Amino acid sequence: MGIAGSEPSGEELLRVLAALANPQRLRVVAALTRGQNYVSQLARDLGMSRPLLYLHLQRLEAAGLVVGRLELSTEGKAMKYFEVAPFHLEVTPAVLARAVATLAETQATARERPQDESWEVR
Amino acid sequence: MGIAGSEPSGEELLRVLAALANPQRLRVVAALTRGQNYVSQLARDLGMSRPLLYLHLQRLEAAGLVVGRLELSTEGKAMKYFEVAPFHLEVTPAVLARAVATLAETQATARERPQDESWEVR
DNA sequence: TACACCTGTAAGAATAGCATGACAGGTGGG
DNA sequence: CCCACCTGTCATGCTATTCTTACAGGTGTA
Secondary structure, three states, X not given: OOOOOOOOOHHHHHHHHHHHOOHHHHHHHHHHHOOOEXXXXXXXXXXXXXXXXXXXXXXXXXXXXXXXXXXXXXXXXXXXXXXXXXXXXXXXHHHHHHHHHOOOOOOOOOOOOOOOOOXXXX | OOOOOOOOOHHXXXXXXXXXXXXXXXXHHHHHHOXXXXXXXXXXXXXXXXXXXXXXXXXXXXXXXXXXXXXXXXXXXXXXEEEEOOOOEEEXXXXXXXXXXXXXXXXXXXXXXOOOOOOOXX
C-alpha cells in the first residue's frame, strides 16, 4: 500500500502490521493524528524517553505510516517534525491471502495436497 | 471488530495486529482461506511442527481471526478443524486514534499541551 | 562560559516471542 | 499387541524486541 490503499505485498504488509502491533507506537500515531509534532515535545507529551520514541518513529517511518522532516526553526534550531501519512489498509482474509502469495516461501509452501478430500467434513 | 467490521477497541486492535504481524501466522490464515483443515494436516502442508502451528492457531483464534471446532470423524477419531473468520478491519489513522482512546493509559496520556503552538510550523 | 534547548546513536539489561522435542492420552485396524 | 493416525501440553533453548542510560554533537541566549 503506497500513500493510498493499493494492495500491499507480503513484506510491506508485515512491516506495517509489525509497526502497528505495539501499544506505544499506536499511541504515537494517535498523538500525531492530532497534529504534527517534533520528537522531543512528543516524547514529553507521551511520557516516554526520547531515544525510545526515536526508535519507534523510525519503525513507523520505515513502514510508511509517518513521515518526518528536519526543519530549521526561525531561531536556527534543528527540529524533526513528524506527521501521519494518510494510509488506508484493508485487512481481510482475501487481502492477506494475496499478500502471502507474494511472500518468499522460507520453506516449501508444501506441495498443495494433491486432490484433497482431507478438508471435506464428513 | 466483531464478526464483521465494527470499530475495534484498543485491546482488540492490538490483539489482531499482533496476531497478524508474523509471517507464519499470515501463511496459516492464507492456507485456511483455501478451505478449512485440521491441525496435523495443515502442519504438514505448511511444513511446520504441529506444536508450533497449534500455538499460532491459538493466538489467531484468541484474536477472532479463525475459529476451530473439534469434530469426530466417521471413524471416531477426534480432529480439530479450523477455518477463517470473515473479518474485515479498516486500518486508518482515524481508526487507530479512536482505538487508542479506549486504551488504558499505562502512564499519563500526558497533559495535553495547553494551548499548543509548538506544532505550528514557522 | 554556562545553560537550555534540539538531534542522532550506541551499549547493555530485561523481557517477550518463536520454535523444537518429548511427553500423555485417545482412536481404529492389521 | 503394535502401528499409525489424531489432540493437547510442557520444559527448554534461542532470537528478536523493548527500554534505559549514556554519550557526542548542534544551536541560541544570558
